[in-house]
Every structure is written in C-alpha cells, then in structure tokens.
Amino acid sequence: MKHLMKRLKDKVSSAELYKMNYKSTPIEYEMNRLKTISTEESEGWALRVIINGKVGFSSATSESQFDAMAEKAIEIAQFGQPAIFDFPKQLDRKLEDTIKLYDPSIPVKSTAQMIEEGNSIVAKIQSYNPDLRCDVDITKLEGEVGYRNTYCNPFNYQKTFFKRSIMIQDTQEDDMMMLLEAQGWGQDNLSFEALWEKIEQKLEWGKKIVEVSDDYLPVIFTPKALLVLILPLIAGLNGKMVNKKISPLQDKLGQILFNPLLSIYSDGTIDYAGGSGPYDDEGIVMRRLPLVEKGVLKNYYYDLENAAEAKVEPTGNGNRPGFHTSPSPGINNLIIPEGESSFSDMVKDIKSGIIVDQVLGLGQGNVLSGAFSNNVQLGYKIKEGKIVGRIKNVMIAGNAIEVLKDIVAVGNETEWISGRYCFPHLYLKSISVSTKK
The missing domain is CATH 3.30.2290.10 (PmbA/TldD superfamily)
Structure with a gap:
C-alpha cells in the first residue's frame, strides 16, 4: 500500500x-x-x-x-x-x-x-x-x-x-x-x-398450540428476539442521526431514560467476536463505549466525520459495510450485561403472558422513532408460571424507548447472537399483544 x-x-x-x-x-x-x-x-x-x-x-x-x-x-x-x-x-x-x-x-x-x-x-x-x-x-x-x-x-x-x-x-x-x-x-x-x-x-414447547387474547401482557424476550427493542435505540444513538436532529435521543446525554436495570455497550475489544478489531475502519482504536449505563444515556457513537461535526472525539465506530461506500457510524459488538434473574424465575413470576423468540419484519417501519410492530413468528404462552404451548397469529407493538422503562428483570445468562450481539433474556411489564382471529 x-x-x-x-x-x-x-x-x-x-x-x-x-x-x-x-x-x-x-x-x-x-x-x-x-x-x-x-x-x-x-x-x-x-x-x-x-x-x-x-x-x-x-x-x-x-x-x-x-x-x-x-x-x-x-x-x-x-x-x-x-x-x-x-x-x-x-x-x-x-x-x-x-x-x-x-x-x-x-x-x-x-x-x-x-x-x-x-x-x-x-x-x-x-x-x-x-x-x-x-x-x-x-x-x-x-x-x-x-x-x-x-x-x-x-x-x-x-x-x-x-x-x-x-x-x-x-x-x-x-x-x-x-x-x-x-x-x-x-x-x-x-x-x-x-x-x-x-x-x-x-420443539417440545411448540407441540401444543394455544390462544392468547388481545391485551397488554408481560413479555419475556429471548436474546434472539431482543433486537426488536434494541435496534430502535441503536438507530437513535447513531451520531449521524443526532447531528441531523432526527433522533428522539438527541440532547438527552446524562438523563435517566430507561430502567436502571438496563446497560448497553458497544465493544470492539472482545477476543474472537465478529465486530472486534484493533481499530475501526478509519484507524481509530476500538474501545468499550458505554451507550446506556443503569438507565442513563451516556454516549452517542461516531465516525470521524460525524464526530468532527459534533465537535467531539471519534468513538472508534467508523464502519464500512463494504468497500463500495464511505465509512459511517456503526456498532462494533453490542453488549447488554447479564442481570440477576433466571429464565425459569421469570416464567414463574408471570400469571398470564408470552415469550417472544422470533419475529417477522425486524427493522422495518419507523425504527428511528422507537416504534416497533412485528408479527411473532415463534412465541409461547405462559399461564400460572408455566409455559403451556405455542402461540400463532400474534402481533406485538409499542415504542422501545418507552417499554424499556418498564423492565421487570434481566436474565442472569447471556447468549451471543450472530457473534456480534451478546444479550440476556429481558422481562418487560406490559406490551400490546394483538391476535388475528
């Protein structure tokens, strides 16, 4: 070179x-x-x-x-x-x-x-x-x-x-x-x-099909499904969106926006993780960047250009999705640390609710506003503290920024998704659940 x-x-x-x-x-x-x-x-x-x-x-x-x-x-x-x-x-x-x-x-x-x-x-x-x-x-x-x-x-x-x-x-x-x-x-x-x-x-849980009613219900998101709620936050924390003044999270650094149980990090320093490296794609050293800590909004993430526009230091998040485009702000590895509750204890705590494991249409719609509305591709019903079967023709909807204020518990084990996202189970108090009869 x-x-x-x-x-x-x-x-x-x-x-x-x-x-x-x-x-x-x-x-x-x-x-x-x-x-x-x-x-x-x-x-x-x-x-x-x-x-x-x-x-x-x-x-x-x-x-x-x-x-x-x-x-x-x-x-x-x-x-x-x-x-x-x-x-x-x-x-x-x-x-x-x-x-x-x-x-x-x-x-x-x-x-x-x-x-x-x-x-x-x-x-x-x-x-x-x-x-x-x-x-x-x-x-x-x-x-x-x-x-x-x-x-x-x-x-x-x-x-x-x-x-x-x-x-x-x-x-x-x-x-x-x-x-x-x-x-x-x-x-x-x-x-x-x-x-x-x-x-x-x-597969065992899914053998029996059960019905749920339209209601606001407690919901447990599996690590795999949690991106439904986290993608809107990541879009809003993007320094480019903040600079354009189209992020609902702009001008909110230092504020308590979420439940204190929630912390989120962009971390490019983890051995063998898919988004890790010694540098980002612009030569800035990778780091563990706190985005949210105990519910408090800590940082936006930037590449060189958007950091300069915001008059802040770049955060090591200059990302190239390929060589055909200029760098833009991107997450390295996204980490939500484990909490203190087991998955089984979460289930036992719910009288009537659902588990969401897979959704259709991830990332579609007005993500930047925080809104989500997704069909549940794979989910299960909880009744009296037990998983009783698989649900069908169910949709969940809400605003991620709002529902993440009502976290009941964070799982005590994390799981790597696609080698870039490390999430626990997340138990939320109330989400709109509707069914197609």
Missing part, C-alpha cells in the same frame, strides 16, 4: 487507502440433504482523498485498478462535501498485539469435515422426528483488512469466523412451526450439543 500512496503524494492534501479481502466456504443443506458446496473470494479497495478542503471517494476490486480509482476520487473531490475532518495523524496501537481475532484451525478445516458435521446435525434432528424438514448452513470465513493514510504507519490484521445456522420446519396439516437457531464465533469452539438442547426444548 505504501507505493500506491506515494503515487498520490503531490496530487492531494491527504488520503486514506483501505483494503479488504475475504474467502468464504459455505456448505448448504436443503430439505435434509446436502445441496451445495462452494467457495467465494472477494477483494476490495477504497480510497478517500482530501483536496482543497473537499472529500472525494472511489473504490476498486483490485490493485491494478488503483490509478483509475485515484483519478475518479480526485475528480469527485472537486464537487465533494467539505472536509470538516482529517485522517488520524498517528495510531493508538494498544490492541494490535493483544486482541485475538484469528484461529488457524478454521482455514484448514476441510470441506469433508464440514460435510461430516452437517450430516451429523441432520441425523440428530431426524432421529428426534423424521418428519421435520431442516436446512443447515455451515460456513468458514477468513479475511484480512489493511489501512494506510498519508500521515501514519499502516495496520493490517486477519480474522476468522465459523458459523452454523439451522432452520427447522414442522408442518402439520394447516400449521407450520419454523424454528431458526444459529451460532457464530471467530474461534472454532462452538458446541452443537448446547445448541441442540435449546432446539429440542423449543
């Missing part, structure tokens, strides 16, 4: 070059049978330049396209946005040699091993009930990120990730139960047996 940056030296005030490449090997099963084995490779380059106080951006898919990419970025800068920020003058390297992101056993895992694992998963499900249809996806990933700007020495790091996802359908006449479970981590240490215990329990 150094020789490429030298070619820009006399053409720009400053520049930043970002490189990413990855290799993905998915093994896919459909309807209990192996369907596809494939390998996908991708490489991308992204260039931002600052010329005469304006920003230009361009991208390419190989190093050989660098000159054309540079010319385009320089041309775009003539009409670009004002450069209210500059690239880091030096890197804080405190995580570079300490954070663990790469497991060498993942790249060398053979497709034969992955197929053997997939076969055993399908066999386990079929032995439980041969009428179940299951789709299984087992994927290994390895990637590399590189960064350099005109001021500081470069950084480069490698990451691995291994994931399993399982979709099970149980079809009985006019009823279909769909169960989705997944595991993902940067280290190959995930136990399918632990995952199967959850799957088996939910």
